[in-house]
Amino acid sequence: MFDLRLLIPLKRLQDWRCRSMRNLKTATNMEELSRFYSEQAFHMHFESKRRKTFQNWPFDKTCSCNPETMAKAGFFHIPTEQEPDGVCCFLCFKELDGWEPDDDPWTEHKKHSPKCPFLKLNGKPVESLTVEEFIRLEIERQKNIINKLFDMKRKELEALNTEVRREMEHLLD
C-alpha cells in the first residue's frame, strides 16, 4: 500500500485539510448535542416544561395537535426555518414534522415510535411516578441519547467515507 496523499498536489491537500477541520467542528457540535440531550432536554421529562416550548406553535386549541395535547403526548417543540412544526419526544427522541390540524399527537407518536417507553405509561405524568419508576425512565432516556448520537456519528462517517472515496477515484482517473 502506498499513501495516496503523496499523489495529491499541494492545493488539493489543503482542501482536504480544510474538510478535516470542518469534521472536527462537527465533532464539537456532537459534544454540544450530547450536552443538550443529557442536560437541557432532561427538563422535558415534565409536561409543564414541554408545554412552554410551544410558544410559536402554528396550531391553536381548535386543532387536535395543539400545544396541550402535544406536550401530553411527550413532545417538545424544536422549530427550524424549514420545519417550523418540528417536535421531538423527550424520551425516544423521535422527531416529527409536517403536522395536519386533525393529527392526534398520541396516535402519531405510537405510529412512528411504537416502542417508546413513555407510551407505556399511558399518559401518567412523570410527577406521579415513584422514584424507582422515574430512574428506570431516565435510564431508557440515557440509552436513547447514546443511540441517537451514535446514529448521527455513523451517518457523518458514512458521508465522509463517500467523500474520501470520490476524492480517491477522482485522483486515480
Ligand SMILES: [Zn+2]
Ligand atoms: Zn417517544
